[in-house]
Structures are given as C-alpha cells and as structure tokens.
Amino acid sequence: MTTTMSLAEADRTLTAPGQMFEMETVEIRGVPTRVWKHAPGSLRDVLELSRAHGDKAYLVYEDERTTFEEHYRIVANLACSLEERFGVDTGERVTIAMRNLPEWAMGFWAAAVSGAVVVPLNAWWTGPELEYGLADSGTSVAFVDQGRFERLLPHLADLPDLRGVVVTTEDRSAFTAPKDTPVPVVTFAEMVGDPGPDSALPARSLDPEDDATIFYTSGTTGRPKGAVGTQRNMCTNLMSLFFINSRQSLRGASGMGDAPPGADQSAYLLSVPLFHATGCHSILVANTAAGNKLVMMHHWDPERALELIERERITTFGGVPAMVMQVIDSPEFAGRDTSSVRAVAYGGAPAPPELVRRIKEHFPVSAPSNGYGLTETSSVTTMNSGDDYVRKPDSVGPAVPVCDVRVVPEGFAGDEPADDLPSGPEVTGELWIKGPNVVRGYWKKAEATDATFTRGWLRSGDVARIDEEGFVYIVDRAKDMVIRGGENVYSVEVEAALFEHPAVSDCAVIGVPHEVLGEEVGAAVVMRPGTRVTAEELARHVRDRLAGFKVPTHIWFRSEPLPRNPQGKVLKRELRSSLLGAGTEGTGTERSAGEMG
Incomplete structure (x- = not known):
C-alpha cells in the first residue's frame, strides 16, 4: 500500500458538507457534541437496512447457514x-x-x-x-x-x-x-x-438517546458496573468503523476486509465473545449493516480458525493479539490457503510492535490494524491501520473525527480539560475522551458515574501521550487491573475473594507477563499464623466464587508483609519487581506453590 493522501486531507474530504460522513453539533445531555449527521437513528434502522442483503449468507455456525x-x-x-x-x-x-x-x-x-x-x-x-x-x-x-x-x-x-x-x-x-x-x-x-x-x-x-444496551464492566471497587449505552452510541461506532474503512480506501489501500476478486461479499471470522463491546458493537453490528458473512466458532482454536479461513474465504479475522500470533505460529499455517485475508484487526490487549511485521510477512495483502476503546466508549475511539501502523506500530492511532481526546495531568481538578493544559508528544497523563460514543453512565450507580463522567468527558483510567500528528500512545494503566487474553480482571475483585479464605491474612494481585495471553493473574499471599493451605486450594477457592479467567495461575506465599506506602496502599510496582525481577519476567512459569506453616 502507498499512502498518497494525508490523514488530515482524507478527513476533510470525507466529512465535507453533503458527504456520507458529514458532521453536525447536537446537544447530548446538555453538552454540545459533534455527531455523524447521517448515522442511523437506532439499531432497529440497522436491522431494517440489513434485509436488503436478502439471500446472502449472514450467520455461519458449524454446518448451519442463515441468510x-x-x-x-x-x-x-x-x-x-x-x-x-x-x-x-x-x-x-x-x-x-x-x-x-x-x-x-x-x-x-x-x-x-x-x-x-x-x-x-x-x-x-x-x-x-x-x-x-x-x-x-x-x-x-x-x-x-x-x-x-x-x-x-x-x-x-x-x-x-x-x-x-x-x-x-x-x-x-x-x-x-x-x-x-x-x-x-x-x-x-x-x-x-x-x-x-x-x-x-x-x-x-x-430515539437516538434511548437506552440500547447495558454492558457490565468490572470495577476497581465493588461489583461489576453496567455501562448504559444509547442507540446513538451504537450507531456512532458503526459509522466510525465505516469512516475508518473509507479513509483507508481513499488513502490508497483496499478497504479493510474488502471482498477478494470473484467474491460477492466479505467474510469475518468471529473469534472474540459477543458479550464484549468489540464483539457486539464492532463485529456483530458492523457486519450486519455491511452485509458481510459472520462465521462463528464453537471455541477458539487456531487450527480450526485456519480451516475456516480457507473454507469460508475469510477476509477479516483477529481478536486479541495473542490469537493472531497463535494463527501465525500454527504448524498448519503453511498448508492452508489464507490468500483471501485482507485485514487483520485486533485490540483489547497490548500488542507488541513486532506483530505488525509478522502480519505483513504472513498476510502480505492485508491491512493490519490496532484500535483502542473501552466498554464506556462503545468500542472504537482510535484506530491505527495500514502504512500508518507500520510507521507507528506502538500507537493505537488517531481518534475518529467525532471524538476528542486529551491528556490530563495528574492532580487536575476541573470538570473538563482546559485549553491551556500542557500538551505535546512528551506530555503524559490520563486520557480523557469526549464524543457521541461515550455512554451515558453506569446503571443505578450515581457515585461511580460522577467519578468517571463529567460534562461529556470520560476519564479513561489509562495513561497516554499524544504526538504531533494526533496519534495516541497508551503508556500505562491508572486502573489496577490485569488484561488476560483481552479479558479485564480487576485486582480488587480477586483480592476480595482471596480474603474470604480463613487462612489469608493479606494479599495483592498483579499481572504476570505471558507470551500468548499478554498477562496472567498472579497473587502474593501472606498467611495467618498457624494456618496451612496450598496454592491449589487457594485457586480452587477463587474458582468457586469467580469466573475461571480471574483465578490466579501464579501464587507466591510470603513470610514478610507486603510493601505499602504511608497511606497503607500496596506498592505493586515494587512487589511486581521483587516477584518477577529474578529473570522470570515473561516466562509464564510458576514461581511458588506448596504450604505455609
């Protein structure tokens, strides 16, 4: 692909008056907000439009096909x-x-x-x-x-x-x-x-402002919170994805996931759960509107994925970076026809820059892409794809035109970012996001809503920087969580389950690097005097209370107290360094198990 038009030129062309991606400003919950002028008004409108695709295949599952x-x-x-x-x-x-x-x-x-x-x-x-x-x-x-x-x-x-x-x-x-x-x-x-x-x-x-969805997202405190998305939120994400695809084509590349020569439709391999915003908003809704074939898997298996890519002439696949790497590394890769693949899209977990090179090597006609978004932003906020991604593989890309992103320094006390805040490619701070994709709040949780949303802005909880071209780089997490294979695991929830065990005096949960999953859940545990318990027993105790992906696969027993600051907060960077610093980082090996007396 050769990019012949700048991002700014492409954005101006596509959003010009009278164009499909023209924007206008409307008031949403009292806040003037840029929106896609020609977006569908509701999910009902999207389904009605999909009927025009008639007898084309829509859902494929095992041997079942539904038009x-x-x-x-x-x-x-x-x-x-x-x-x-x-x-x-x-x-x-x-x-x-x-x-x-x-x-x-x-x-x-x-x-x-x-x-x-x-x-x-x-x-x-x-x-x-x-x-x-x-x-x-x-x-x-x-x-x-x-x-x-x-x-x-x-x-x-x-x-x-x-x-x-x-x-x-x-x-x-x-x-x-x-x-x-x-x-x-x-x-x-x-x-x-x-x-x-x-x-x-x-x-x-x-109405566009009617509630449409509630997606539960684990929180740093207490039980999961339901993020309430509106009809406009859902349709904004749809239009943003169409915009990204159109911009890709305008700048000299085939559209992401375009049908290969001789095919009458594109085909998407669904490898991520539909109960996440990525699966529902960016895959299910978008492919329904576009008239694409959606191929479902009973469970993730890279060899089965390769079989389906060949059989169904898949044009787009992805998921979290670990899935892409598993497909590329499969011993069956060389024996399968993957020439139909035009796009490899992923997000939901940190992606190693080396993955871009490997995608271009194994899928030479594809456009790799990596996006950033949250449940609270109805999936996509930024997207990096094609030559831009090859040029800046450690960035998640620029924001779509209807979104504003700002880096807000620690200690800022305002309810919306001021124009005179420090800016520049070296400035880091919490990423704040504003746009018609931001959900209206958390279901029946006013305090959590007020703490996260302000004047149309979302406090993302991620630490970022933005370069001179508007490309966003996620550099750290403000939230205490582990991302295991694209699933967010909030440490406090696992710690609460561990504390319910009568032998646990203190504990702290950290992320342990893993080559495939990105991270696994690890826990440092201090036992009560005179008690005995094994790592296996503690893991079973957590599994009885929480979903399997939240169960620690690494448990360290400590005889000394956990490191804490004067306010009593566990110093997790220090703890992580002491546990993983002895040459084990990234190996995914079990550091300790057994009994404490």
Missing part, C-alpha cells in the same frame, strides 16, 4: 414473542447469556428492535455472578444456552423481576425444562415458531 432474509424473519417472530408471551416493552431489560451462537445474534436483534435494553452477560461467569447481573439490571427475560441455564437454575427463585427464560442448546439436542421452575422456561424454537415472508417487527418508535 439475511431468514435472519430478519426469525428476529421478527422473536420480537413479537417477547411482547406477546412476556409483555416486554420499551426500556425493559432483556439479557443474553450464552457462548457465541447464532441465537446470540438473533436474541440481540429481537430485543433491540423491540425497544428493550439488551444486557449481554459474560458467558464465563459463575451462577452467583450471573444472578448478580440479572438482579442488578432488573432483567425481565433472559436468552441463555443450556450451560448457562444449568448455572442459573439454582438462582431463579431469587430473581423477582425475571418473567421468563428462553433456552437453546449448543449441540442442537432437544431441551426439556425441569418441572416447577420459579419462572416460565421455553425453548428458542418455541419462541421463533414458523417464520415466513409475512413476519414483521412489532411497531416501535425509538
């Missing part, structure tokens, strides 16, 4: 059943808790076009965690697969707002609900009925 028209009819019947069977109305919450299945997408769209607020829950959560998400959101109806249903069953009696559960099976076997459940349980097939050409969506009128 856009078939999908539309199924969604219409589902949406009507939500209203007729369970009385779901605009603004009520509908949860989806299942692995990546076609029914995930169908349930999402059915709830969305009904005006319900979709609540995707982490499919790896335990029963108590799922109960919390359903109870906190006040969910009326839940779409679940059989695995999640079995976890939820003991908790159904404790969910007074829940009016119904819709169950599907992963292996497509028949499902029979247990007798005398506290709430009605029906199968997905019963809800769908017999879709046909006359299937129609229930009548609804949706």
Whole structure:
C-alpha cells in the first residue's frame, strides 16, 4: 500500500458538507457534541437496512447457514414473542447469556428492535455472578444456552423481576425444562415458531438517546458496573468503523476486509465473545449493516480458525493479539490457503510492535490494524491501520473525527480539560475522551458515574501521550487491573475473594507477563499464623466464587508483609519487581506453590 493522501486531507474530504460522513453539533445531555449527521437513528434502522442483503449468507455456525432474509424473519417472530408471551416493552431489560451462537445474534436483534435494553452477560461467569447481573439490571427475560441455564437454575427463585427464560442448546439436542421452575422456561424454537415472508417487527418508535444496551464492566471497587449505552452510541461506532474503512480506501489501500476478486461479499471470522463491546458493537453490528458473512466458532482454536479461513474465504479475522500470533505460529499455517485475508484487526490487549511485521510477512495483502476503546466508549475511539501502523506500530492511532481526546495531568481538578493544559508528544497523563460514543453512565450507580463522567468527558483510567500528528500512545494503566487474553480482571475483585479464605491474612494481585495471553493473574499471599493451605486450594477457592479467567495461575506465599506506602496502599510496582525481577519476567512459569506453616 502507498499512502498518497494525508490523514488530515482524507478527513476533510470525507466529512465535507453533503458527504456520507458529514458532521453536525447536537446537544447530548446538555453538552454540545459533534455527531455523524447521517448515522442511523437506532439499531432497529440497522436491522431494517440489513434485509436488503436478502439471500446472502449472514450467520455461519458449524454446518448451519442463515441468510439475511431468514435472519430478519426469525428476529421478527422473536420480537413479537417477547411482547406477546412476556409483555416486554420499551426500556425493559432483556439479557443474553450464552457462548457465541447464532441465537446470540438473533436474541440481540429481537430485543433491540423491540425497544428493550439488551444486557449481554459474560458467558464465563459463575451462577452467583450471573444472578448478580440479572438482579442488578432488573432483567425481565433472559436468552441463555443450556450451560448457562444449568448455572442459573439454582438462582431463579431469587430473581423477582425475571418473567421468563428462553433456552437453546449448543449441540442442537432437544431441551426439556425441569418441572416447577420459579419462572416460565421455553425453548428458542418455541419462541421463533414458523417464520415466513409475512413476519414483521412489532411497531416501535425509538430515539437516538434511548437506552440500547447495558454492558457490565468490572470495577476497581465493588461489583461489576453496567455501562448504559444509547442507540446513538451504537450507531456512532458503526459509522466510525465505516469512516475508518473509507479513509483507508481513499488513502490508497483496499478497504479493510474488502471482498477478494470473484467474491460477492466479505467474510469475518468471529473469534472474540459477543458479550464484549468489540464483539457486539464492532463485529456483530458492523457486519450486519455491511452485509458481510459472520462465521462463528464453537471455541477458539487456531487450527480450526485456519480451516475456516480457507473454507469460508475469510477476509477479516483477529481478536486479541495473542490469537493472531497463535494463527501465525500454527504448524498448519503453511498448508492452508489464507490468500483471501485482507485485514487483520485486533485490540483489547497490548500488542507488541513486532506483530505488525509478522502480519505483513504472513498476510502480505492485508491491512493490519490496532484500535483502542473501552466498554464506556462503545468500542472504537482510535484506530491505527495500514502504512500508518507500520510507521507507528506502538500507537493505537488517531481518534475518529467525532471524538476528542486529551491528556490530563495528574492532580487536575476541573470538570473538563482546559485549553491551556500542557500538551505535546512528551506530555503524559490520563486520557480523557469526549464524543457521541461515550455512554451515558453506569446503571443505578450515581457515585461511580460522577467519578468517571463529567460534562461529556470520560476519564479513561489509562495513561497516554499524544504526538504531533494526533496519534495516541497508551503508556500505562491508572486502573489496577490485569488484561488476560483481552479479558479485564480487576485486582480488587480477586483480592476480595482471596480474603474470604480463613487462612489469608493479606494479599495483592498483579499481572504476570505471558507470551500468548499478554498477562496472567498472579497473587502474593501472606498467611495467618498457624494456618496451612496450598496454592491449589487457594485457586480452587477463587474458582468457586469467580469466573475461571480471574483465578490466579501464579501464587507466591510470603513470610514478610507486603510493601505499602504511608497511606497503607500496596506498592505493586515494587512487589511486581521483587516477584518477577529474578529473570522470570515473561516466562509464564510458576514461581511458588506448596504450604505455609
């Protein structure tokens, strides 16, 4: 690819008056905000547009194929059943808790076009965690697969707002609900009925500022918080992705993920969970609108991914950087036809700059890209791709035109960044973000909302710098968390679980470098005098309370107190250095286990 136009020129051309990506300023919650003038008004509008793709393949799962028209009819019947069977109305919450299945997408769209607020829950959560998400959101109806249903069953009696559960099976076997459940349980097939050409969506009128989703994100204190996204948030991300693709094409490259010669559509390999903003906002919604084929995997496996890339002529794949590296390093790579790949997109975890070179070596016609965003920014805020990424591989790219980003120094006490704040490529500080992609706040958590959102700005919790071209570099995390394979693990949650063990006197959780996952969870533990416990027992104790990806895989037992500052805060940099500094950093080996007496 040869870039013939600057970023600034491309932005001016694409956002000029009358163009698809023209911008205007509207007031959102009292704050003047730049928005995409021609963005769809709601997710319902997006689904209606998708019907034009007709008999093109939309969802592919194992041997199942669903066209856009078939999908539309199924969604219409589902949406009507939500209203007729369970009385779901605009603004009520509908949860989806299942692995990546076609029914995930169908349930999402059915709830969305009904005006319900979709609540995707982490499919790896335990029963108590799922109960919390359903109870906190006040969910009326839940779409679940059989695995999640079995976890939820003991908790159904404790969910007074829940009016119904819709169950599907992963292996497509028949499902029979247990007798005398506290709430009605029906199968997905019963809800769908017999879709046909006359299937129609229930009548609804949706506004861009209506709530659309609640995505739960773990917090630095307490339980997970539900980030409330609006219809505008979702549609902004869609338009931002289309803008990025158009800018890529305008600057002399094929659009990211363009169909290869002879193909009538692009194909995306879905390798990340739909219950994350990346999977839902940037993959599901974007590919639905674009008329692309979405190929689902039962579970992540690099060899299976290569098989699907060849069979389905995949044009875009990615996920977290670890997944890309696993595909490239697979012993089956050389024997598979990967020539259809036009884009390798990833984010959600720190990416080594060396990965860019390896992508260009193994996928020579592809455009590598790495973006930055949060649940609270409805996925994409910045994107670095193509030649820009090769030129600046350690950057996450410039912000999309409807977003403002600022570096705010530590100690700043204002409610919005002042124009006279220090700036320049050497200035670091917390990254603040403003735009129509920023969610309206946290569900029923006013204090947390006030601490994170101010006058349209989001305090990201990430430490960054911005160079003279506007490219953002994430240099550190202000939040105390571990990113394991793209999953955020907040230390306080794991520490709280460890403290529940009677033998634990003190503990601290840190990230341990891992070549594939980026980081794993590690814990330093101080035992109570006279107690005995093994690392395996502590790991099992945490696993009984939290999802598996949060369980420490490295546990160090210490006889001396944890290092703390005068205010009592654990000095985690010092602790990490003492634990990992003896030549073990990046090896992923177990440092200690056994018993303490």
